[in-house]
Amino acid sequence: MTPEEFRRHGREVIDWIADYIEQVERYPVHSRARPGDLREALPETAPRAGEPFEDILADVDRLILPGITHWQSPSFFGFYPANTSPPSILGELLSAGLGVQGMLWTTSPACTELEQHVLDWLVEMLDLPKKFLSSGSGGGVIQDTASSAVLCALLAACYRHGGANGRSAGIDRRLVAYASDQAHSSIEKALLVAGMGTGRLRKIETDDGFAMRADCLAERMAADVADGLVPAFVCATVGTTSSAAVDPLESIGEICCRHGAWLHVDAAMAGTAALCPEFRGMHDGLEAADSYAFNPHKWMFVNFDCDCFFVADRGPLLEALSILPEYLRNQATQSGQVVDFRDWQVPLGRRFRALKLWFVIRSFGVEGLQEKIRGHVALAEEFAGWVEADESFELAVPRSLNLVCFRHGGGDDVNQQLLDALNDSGQVFLTHTRLENRLTLRFSIGQTGTRREHVERAWGLIRETARAQQSPQ
Amino acid sequence: MTPEEFRRHGREVIDWIADYIEQVERYPVHSRARPGDLREALPETAPRAGEPFEDILADVDRLILPGITHWQSPSFFGFYPANTSPPSILGELLSAGLGVQGMLWTTSPACTELEQHVLDWLVEMLDLPKKFLSSGSGGGVIQDTASSAVLCALLAACYRHGGANGRSAGIDRRLVAYASDQAHSSIEKALLVAGMGTGRLRKIETDDGFAMRADCLAERMAADVADGLVPAFVCATVGTTSSAAVDPLESIGEICCRHGAWLHVDAAMAGTAALCPEFRGMHDGLEAADSYAFNPHKWMFVNFDCDCFFVADRGPLLEALSILPEYLRNQATQSGQVVDFRDWQVPLGRRFRALKLWFVIRSFGVEGLQEKIRGHVALAEEFAGWVEADESFELAVPRSLNLVCFRHGGGDDVNQQLLDALNDSGQVFLTHTRLENRLTLRFSIGQTGTRREHVERAWGLIRETARAQQSPQ
Numbered sequence: 001m002t003p004e005e006f007r008r009h010g011r012e013v014i015d016w017i018a019d020y021i022e023q024v025e026r027y028p029v030h031s032r033a034r035p036g037d038l039r040e041a042l043p044e045t046a047p048r049a050g051e052p053f054e055d056i057l058a059d060v061d062r063l064i065l066p067g068i069t070h071w072q073s074p075s076f077f078g079f080y081p082a083n084t085s086p087p088s089i090l091g092e093l094l095s096a097g098l099g100v101q102g103m104l105w106t107t108s109p110a111c112t113e114l115e116q117h118v119l120d121w122l123v124e125m126l127d128l129p130k131k132f133l134s135s136g137s138g139g140g141v142i143q144d145t146a147s148s149a150v151l152c153a154l155l156a157a158c159y160r161h162g163g164a165n166g167r168s169a170g171i172d173r174r175l176v177a178y179a180s181d182q183a184h185s186s187i188e189k190a191l192l193v194a195g196m197g198t199g200r201l202r203k204i205e206t207d208d209g210f211a212m213r214a215d216c217l218a219e220r221m222a223a224d225v226a227d228g229l230v231p232a233f234v235c236a237t238v239g240t241t242s243s244a245a246v247d248p249l250e251s252i253g254e255i256c257c258r259h260g261a262w263l264h265v266d267a268a269m270a271g272t273a274a275l276c277p278e279f280r281g282m283h284d285g286l287e288a289a290d291s292y293a294f295n296p297h298k299w300m301f302v303n304f305d306c307d308c309f310f311v312a313d314r315g316p317l318l319e320a321l322s323i324l325p326e327y328l329r330n331q332a333t334q335s336g337q338v339v340d341f342r343d344w345q346v347p348l349g350r351r352f353r354a355l356k357l358w359f360v361i362r363s364f365g366v367e368g369l370q371e372k373i374r375g376h377v378a379l380a381e382e383f384a385g386w387v388e389a390d391e392s393f394e395l396a397v398p399r400s401l402n403l404v405c406f407r408h409g410g411g412d413d414v415n416q417q418l419l420d421a422l423n424d425s426g427q428v429f430l431t432h433t434r435l436e437n438r439l440t441l442r443f444s445i446g447q448t449g450t451r452r453e454h455v456e457r458a459w460g461l462i463r464e465t466a467r468a469q470q471s472p473q
Numbered sequence: 474m475t476p477e478e479f480r481r482h483g484r485e486v487i488d489w490i491a492d493y494i495e496q497v498e499r500y501p502v503h504s505r506a507r508p509g510d511l512r513e514a515l516p517e518t519a520p521r522a523g524e525p526f527e528d529i530l531a532d533v534d535r536l537i538l539p540g541i542t543h544w545q546s547p548s549f550f551g552f553y554p555a556n557t558s559p560p561s562i563l564g565e566l567l568s569a570g571l572g573v574q575g576m577l578w579t580t581s582p583a584c585t586e587l588e589q590h591v592l593d594w595l596v597e598m599l600d601l602p603k604k605f606l607s608s609g610s611g612g613g614v615i616q617d618t619a620s621s622a623v624l625c626a627l628l629a630a631c632y633r634h635g636g637a638n639g640r641s642a643g644i645d646r647r648l649v650a651y652a653s654d655q656a657h658s659s660i661e662k663a664l665l666v667a668g669m670g671t672g673r674l675r676k677i678e679t680d681d682g683f684a685m686r687a688d689c690l691a692e693r694m695a696a697d698v699a700d701g702l703v704p705a706f707v708c709a710t711v712g713t714t715s716s717a718a719v720d721p722l723e724s725i726g727e728i729c730c731r732h733g734a735w736l737h738v739d740a741a742m743a744g745t746a747a748l749c750p751e752f753r754g755m756h757d758g759l760e761a762a763d764s765y766a767f768n769p770h771k772w773m774f775v776n777f778d779c780d781c782f783f784v785a786d787r788g789p790l791l792e793a794l795s796i797l798p799e800y801l802r803n804q805a806t807q808s809g810q811v812v813d814f815r816d817w818q819v820p821l822g823r824r825f826r827a828l829k830l831w832f833v834i835r836s837f838g839v840e841g842l843q844e845k846i847r848g849h850v851a852l853a854e855e856f857a858g859w860v861e862a863d864e865s866f867e868l869a870v871p872r873s874l875n876l877v878c879f880r881h882g883g884g885d886d887v888n889q890q891l892l893d894a895l896n897d898s899g900q901v902f903l904t905h906t907r908l909e910n911r912l913t914l915r916f917s918i919g920q921t922g923t924r925r926e927h928v929e930r931a932w933g934l935i936r937e938t939a940r941a942q943q944s945p946q
Contacts, residue, residue, distance in 0.1 A: 001559035001836060003491040010487030013563050017570030018476040018483070031582050035810040038586040046594040050838035053560065056831075060567065064828075067583025072572045079580075079800070082822070084572040086474035087526065090486050094533065096565040096776045097490030099545045099557040107552075109504050110540025113511040121519040144617060145820035155666060170670025173646070185798040186821055192793065193628060193819055195668030197643025241800055297822075303569045304824050320665065325658040327552070327714055327906045327915075337508040346666055346819070347618035348659055349555070349770075351777045355537075358529075363474060365523035433800045442800075 001053065009053045016057065017089065021449070024073050028426025033067040069429065074449035075458060078431040080241070080269045081402075081446025084303035087363035091356025092303055102350045105338035106330045112341055115142055115354035118361065119308055125366055126274040126294075129287045132310035134339075140310040141344040142353045146268035147186035148346060149293035149309040150235055152317060154190045156291070157233040157262030159320040167319070171196060175232035176224050178202045180212035180247060182240040184266060209397060210243050210435065212236065214251035221259055231259040236289075238282050239270025242433040242442075244400035246270070246282045253288025262316075265289045268307070269446075272299040273377070273401050276370050282401075299376075299402070299446045300369065302360050306353055309344075318343050376402045376445045379455045383443060386459050392466060396440040404443040405435060408466055412439040421465050428458045474526065482526045489530065490562065494922070497546050501899025506540040542902065547922035548931060551904040553714070553742045554875075554919025557776035560836035564829025565776055575823045578811035579803045585814055588615055588827035591834065592781055598839055599747040599767075602760045605783035607812070613783040614817040615826045619741035620659035621819060622766035622782040623708055625790060627663045629764070630706040630735030632793040640792070644669060648705035649697050651675045653685035653720060655713040657739060682870060683716050683908065685709065687724035694732055704732040709762075711755050712743025715906040715915070717873035719743070719755045726761025735789075737764045741780070742919075745772040746850070746874050749843050772849075772875070772919045773842065775833050779826055782817075791816050849875045849918045852928045856916060859932050865939060869913040877916040878908060881939050885912040894938050901931045 001009065041063050071082050102111035119140030123132050132138050143149045158171045166172075171194060179187045181203040191201045202224070205216045221231045234256050236247040249265065256263040265286060271294025273279040286292065293309045296302035311317050322343035324333070332338045342348050364372070384399035387406045396405040408414050415432075419441060422428055433440050445455065474482065514536050544555050575584030592613025596605050605611050616622045631644045639645075644667060652660045654676040664674045675697070678689045694704045707729050709720040722738065729736040738759060744767020746752040759765065766782045769775035784790050795816035797806070805811045815821050837845070857872035860879045869878040881887050888905070892914060895901055906913050918928065 003494045003559075006494070006559040006562075007487060007491045009559070009563060010491070010566075011484055013566055013570075014480060014483030014487060017567070018480045020570060021476045021479070031579075033582040035578070035582070035805065035808070036586070038583050039590050042587075042590050046591075046598055046834050047838050048840050050841045051835045053563075053836060056560075056835050064583045064587070067581065067586065068571060068573055069579065069581045071574055071581075079574075082572065082574050084569065086476075086479040086482070087529075089479075089566070089569045090482060090526075092569040093483075093486050093562070093566045094490070096557065096562045097486075097493060098541060099555065099776050100541055101544055101552075101555050101777065105508070106504075106542065107544075108540065108542045109506040109508070110511050110537045113509070113540065114515075114537070117512050117515050118519075125519055145822050147820045147822075151666070151819065155668075158668070159665075166670070167665060168670050168672035170646075170664075170673065171668035173643075185796040185801075189794070189796050189819070189821075191643075192632075192640060192796075193624070193666065195628075195631070195644035197639075197641050199641035200643065241798075303572050304574065304822055305820075321662070323658040323662050323665075325714075327904060328658075329905075332508065335508070346624065346662070347620045347778075348662075349618045349620075349777055361519050362524045362529050363526065365520050367521050368523045431800060432802075 012057060024070055025075065027065070027070050029070050029073045029075050029429035030423045030426065031067050031069045032426070038063060038067045072447060072449070074447050074451065074454040075428045076447050077443050077445060077458060078429045080444055081299050082297060082304055083299065083301050083446060083448045085301035085360060085448050087359040088301055088303045088356045091359035095352040095355045098352060100352055102352055103342040103348050104328060104330060104333060104340045106332040108352070111352045111354065112339060114358055115341065116339065118354050118358050119310070121361065122308055123310070126271065127280055128292065128310065131312040132292065137314065138310065138312045139314055139339070140308055141341055143307040143309045143345055144305040146184070146266055146293050146295055146307050147189060149307050150186055150264060150266060151190040151193055152309065152321065152345065153262065153264035153291040154194055154233050155320040156311070156316040158194065160316040161230065161232055172230065174228065174230045176200050176202060176229045177233040178204055178217060178220065178231065179235040180204050180206050180237060182206050182210045182242055182245055183235055183237050184241050187235050206245070210240060210245035212247040212252065214248050214255060217252060218255050221255060231261045233262045233264065235264045235266055238265055238267035239401065243397050243405045243435060244270060244403040249285030249288065253285050257288060262290045263288055264291045267292065267294040269295065269298045270401055272296065273373055275366065275373055279401065296357055300360065301364065301448055302357055306357055321345065376450070379452060380404050380445045383455055383459060390463065396435045402445045405440050406443065407438065407440050410470070414469065415439045415441060417469055418466050421469065422462060425461065427461055485530060497543055498548065500538070500543050500546070502543050502546045502548050502902040503896045503899065504540055504542045505899070511536060511540045545920060547920050547924065547927040548901045549920050550916050550918060550931060551902045553917055554772050555770060555777055556772065556774050556919060556921045558774035558833060558921050560832040561774055561776045561829045564832035568825040568828045571825060573825055575825055576815040576821050577801060577803060577806060577813045579805040581825070584825045584827065585812060587831055588814065589812065591827050591831050592783070594834065595781055596783070599744065600753055601765065601783065604785040605765065610787065611783065611785045612787055612812070613781055614814055616780040616782045616818060617778040619657070619739055619766050619768055619780050620662060622780050623659055623737060623739060624663040624666055625782065625794065625818065626735065626737035626764040627667055627706050628793040629784070629789040631667065633789040634703065634705055645703065647701065647703045649673050649675060649702045650706040651677055651690060651693065651704065652708040653677050653679050653710060655679050655683045655715055655718055656708055656710050657714050660708050679718070683713060683718035685720040685725065687721050687728060690725060691728050694728060704734040706735045706737065708737045708739055711738055711740035712874065716870050716878045716908060717743060717876040721758070722761065723758030726758050730761060735763045736761055738762045740765065740767040742768065742771045743874055745769065746846055748839065748846055752874065769830055773833065774837065774921055775830055779830055794818065849923070852925060853877050853918045856928055856932060863936065869908045875918045878913050879916065880911065880913050883943070887942065888912045888914060890942055891939050894942065895935060898934065900934055
């Protein structure tokens with residue numbers, strides 16, 4: 001494909017995406033594909049000769065679209081938002097066009113420096129503790145996901161217990177990690193990946209609002225210490241996946257401090273809300289955290305992947321992850337004047353992800369972002385009010401930010417049927433969780449294009465579908 | 474940004490990239506930025522109000538470009554190729570526009586099925602062992618990097634030793650891993666991440682051609698067994714980073730088989746050469762491998778990130794990495810009819826990376842890809858001939874595929890000065906390694922736009938620069 005052909009086909013793809021944004025509501029939100037549908041339609045082997053781009057793009061419509069669950073639909077209320085936006089798409093495009101590697105400062109200085117700079121901006125934008133700024137001993141870095149962030153935090157926490165011989169000896173078997181029983185599955189996975197095993201994770205009980213009970217954490221740590229174990233790592237959650245519960249950071253921080261345990265705060269989805277001063281209460285006590293992560297690729301209009309991970313002290317992170325083989329040595333690194341982000345993450349290579357984050361922040365502006373977030377939270381508040389006012393439904397917990405957990409009063413089977421019918425309709429997409437062992441529907445508002453009319457229509461559909469199911473057939 | 478504005482700005486970015494591809498030779502290949510240059514030019518805080526896209530794109534020219542090391546320049550001969558191509562850029566663009574999550578089959582069936590299908594294509598295209606096909610007990614998956622692939626392979630290898638209690642108990646401390654002293658630093662890093670510590674990695678001696686000595690591997694394993702340790706994992710390399718050396722897979726495979734150790738083969742850069750039957754000798758013995766990885770984002774015209782990771786048996790991988798919290802349960806997963814790729818990797822989320830791989834394979838066709846690869850290898854062969862014919866220079870090792878390791882006869886200082894002068898010229902970019910403790914220049918040919926004239930010009934510049942340095946000043 002020559003540059004001239006690229007210009008032509010590039011415009012076609014841009015138009016395709018613009019059309020998609022305009023027409024996404026036409027498609028069933030949840031794909032109706034059955035297992036194997038796509039594979040049956042694809043040729044068994046790769047083509048020997050090149051094919052015209054027109055044919056490939058036509059196949060995207062014909063073969064790929066039916067197998068898409070439309071995360072960018074304004075009627076997508078499942079899981080968590082994973083939104084994107086036009087400036088983010090263009091940032092990703094430019095990053096692909098430049099095709100640079102940001103593993104070392106020297107392999108593209110702008111890639112590292114823009115990332116440092118924009119993550120410093122975010123410290124101010126979210127009013128995070130100043131110790132996360134790159135100007136001091138800490139700093140921020142883009143990880144692919146909150147899973148990788150918690151893994152890196154865990155490794156930093158564990159290797160700092162090892163002393164001079166730690167990197168050679170591996171992670172001390174006496175180290176223990178803690179998180180609430182509502183914390184994300186990635187924490188358990190991090191313990192598997194770090195070779196510690198899930199048996200080293202203590203799942204701490206939660207209160208009626210599904211927030212970690214600090215008293216239980218303190219008790220469990222004391223018991224572990226009495227058993228000769230070492231509390232090394234606590235992951236507190238700001239906005240749990242099931243119900244957006246917020247752990248009490250202040251009391252957890254005090255306990256961590258007492259035991260010398262590393263406190264990581266996972267605010268993957270909820271963190272973005274801190275753009276608005278009125279929601280910053282969820283971060284009370286964050287000063288005690290050793291690390292913090294939130295995902296602009298969830299609720300901040302930046303397409304996946306873009307997790308922002310901050311540490312108060314980059315020393316332990318580098319101690320856990322840095323490697324300098326001969327073929328990566330260079331003057332800039334040896335001068336000590338630059339940061340090489342390969343040492344802040346598991347992979348070596350990294351692409352220029354700061355571009356899309358920079359594009360989004362500049363295009364929306366802080367005020368534009370605040371307006372969108374406030375809009376989503378206000379819609380969730382309104383939706384929660386409708387649920388409360390309807391005697392067939394109840395809130396499972398009070399609404400938290402942009403997430404409403406609710407259920408029909410008819411029990412698990414009724415709720416499962418309702419969920420299946422709603423998703424089969426193609427008009428909305430919701431997912432579920434279990435709270436107090438009861439099936440609970442989650443209504444998560446955060447797609448870029450979601451407006452009041454979509455939420456209103458969804459609620460109408462939920463009520464009608466439930467009513468139709470309850471009436472004798 | 475409305476869809477209409479997106480159409481307009483999207484075209485601008487497409488044109489920007491087309492211009493960039495056409496004009497990339499104008500820029501100094503290696504960025505001349507000094508530490509802090511970009512950060513000093515950026516505003517200290519994020520803008521409150523949104524800014525026009527025109528201003529942002531103008532800043533890319535004004536601020537970002539000077540800080541770019543141009544990996545896509547046809548005169549970039551450093552590290553390894555990390556090439557891209559127009560169809561790949563458009564695949565990445567479409568993926569950003571669709572904005573789907575491929576963590577589960579149900580969250581976009583096409584995302585999972587296209588990935589399975591294209592990775593099956595690659596098994597045939599590279600003539601890999603059939604056991605890596607998804608139709609049997611194995612299958613392929615896209616990882617971000619070869620670092621993550623080797624980590625996943627190590628975890629699968631280690632957890633299969635743990636028995637029923639393994640996930641809870643963590644990785645057995647008696648397990649040992651092996652790789653050659655030329656293997657990539659990511660293997661050492663994988664042992665750090667897996668909590669095992671670098672002390673559990675045996676770096677096996679290499680022969681004159683920098684390939685692993687199977688006799689040394691066998692001896693070391695026997696010694697470890699005698700010490701009560703368990704050989705669990707071997708990483709063999711096809712195409713080392715320093716010199717593209719190829720480990721003897723057949724003998725290594727026999728040794729692994731004898732000890733029940735998992736054999737992972739890392740062909741990150743070189744693997745792509747197997748598109749051409751004449752280069753497939755490097756894969757002799759691959760039938761014994763439990764897993765294999767190569768990076769289309771290095772030499773196959775697919776922009777970063779895209780590592781293809783294949784396992785012969787997906788069971789141990791799932792055993793090591795699968796987690797199923799309530800909020801991810803769904804009918805398709807429970808039916809057992811589908812694959813959920815979140816269980817094949819460390820992160821939970823994943824984007825639709827198979828699109829760009831599909832676009833590239835279809836646009837080039839197998840024959841188009843072969844032609845490019847053969848062209849690069851032929852250029853390397855020619856370059857090696859020029860080095861051999863020049864009495865001031867010597868080959869450090871015989872050329873391997875697209876990589877020529879050479880040096881000036883004047884010793885380390887001369888070579889260092891030569892390297893610095895070449896890179897400072899802005900006309901080419903090369904990197905170095907050390908072989909037999911001597912500074913060695915690496916000339917790696919693999920950028921999409923590199924033609925004979927670029928290699929010829931680079932060689933002319935290398936000779937002239939060396940001659941100018943040697944002459945009295």
